[in-house]
Amino acid sequence: MSVDTNTVKRIAGLARIAISDEDAARLAPELDNILGWIEQLGEVDTAGVEPTAAVVPNATRLRDDVINADPLTGGGIRDLLMANAPEAEHGFFTVPKVIE
């Protein structure tokens, strides 16, 4: 399989990264080369092998069902959460118009 310029543009679109025609043309052979190198994995017989889900066995924990168990990850910290927003107004994150 080979990665062409159109594929690069499609992938960049999925990844929400703006890309120029020149950059797409430059990246196509580069990604093709990397993916070609990765393709050797196809030669490994993995029939009956379970894909890794967790690298170290670990049981999922439940925490006590209490509100605001950790003040930093609980609620009531709106201003703190928004302190780093590039543009926030009246306690809301702002974005450009979404609906036409």
Place this chain on the structure above:
Amino acid sequence: MADLTDLGVAAIRDGVRVGAFSAREVADAFIVNVSRAKQLNAFLVETPEHAIAAANAADAARAAGETLKPLAGVPIGMKDLFCTRGVPTTAASHILEGFTPPYESTVSQNLWDAGAGMLGKLNMDQFAMGSSNETSYFGNVLSPWRRSDGGNAPLAPGGSSGGSSAAVSARLCPGATGTDTGGSIRQPAAFTGISGIKPTYGRCSRWGTIAFASSLDQAGPMARDVRDCAILLEAMAGFDPKDATSLHLDVPAWEHGLSNSMAGKRVGVPKEYRVEGMPEEIEALWQSGIDWLRDAGAEIVEVSLPHTKYALPAYYIIAPAEASSNLARYDGVRYGLRDLPEGAGLQDMYAATRADGFGAEVKRRIMIGTYVLSAGFYDAYYTQAQKIRTLIARDFERAWEQCDVLLAPTAPSAAFALGEKSADPIAMYLNDVFTVPSSLAGLPAMSVPGGLDKAGLPLGLQIIGKPLDEQGVLNAGLAIEERAGFTARPESWW
């Protein structure tokens, strides 16, 4: 008095305890070294006030006759991947420029709770993606080492924890934090003649550490010797309810458990790590490591890890796949950079922000990750890679039937010159050929300096251990350290 910046973590801790010098004197000495080393570009942010406050607290505690905390008086460097409250944290990216975390990562908080102070935030490869520290938005870190041929070619300090490795080896701090996703603690440690350990996955909390590939990311210390690594790791590790993959286990007393005897231990030498084209000097160093461990009482056995050659390509599916998902959060809305072209809609804003904010290597990996996870390719790439990961972990499990630790080189070469490999992504990725397999299996692994190559550059030996057996790894590291007698250090030119 000897130069305080020549002292490591243990010596500083012990000296402050007995009053041989004050914590403040130590902090001041390192602050001066940091301020004089701008050329190395190891620090992104300097925080002398943090180091001084911790030092003053240690001195006050001692004056009041209190028991000192485990790291009282020890100033350290903090990789910029760890969020630090009130101190800008960017992961060396443009997209997080101006981000000041309102919270503290668990690992850094653990270190402050243990009495350590922070000299500053350390430069790194952008989002920890790189093996030479050449992907930082804020410029390359220069290794303090130079080749002995008299040439002044600036060398890579390794990556992604390149600011950490440069700072420790240049005596800008006695120890530093690193993070290791596929070798980012061990390879830079090897390149700069210092030690570094990646613990078992889950030992150190990932909470507040900027995510790259969550199933692989693990924090660990980098310092001048094995004992210092043990001390720092004890402070960094520990169960954290805020990280779902954190291991609910007590932290062993690794420093207390240090032993240089390998009697009764079996050391495995994986034959698949003897790769084609391996430089003779690496081969010779590996043999020295074998001899040293045998001298320490170990039995040496050859073992086979048959899927080794597939580890790197599997890693370059799994890590970018996870990265493409983790880095989706940088959207120009909640924090960091926003690039809003005139008249742009929401989707255009996302795309413009991310195009502007991510560096070339980060974009490359996000694109690879997006590709391998996209409809129609998911099974062929991602599922297949995760199956191979199972086989790699199984290789290690079988090896543990024959041995207690594994010994291998850390990296396939000594430090290379900046720019030497940056044009060829795969050549750069191959740097991690010996470190990636243990990352995929979540195993503890460490690099210790073994010697110098012909050009006078450090070479590292790697010890890989069973899950949760950091002690076995540290002890083998200590046995090598004592026999290697590595005392070389870069001469100051900066």
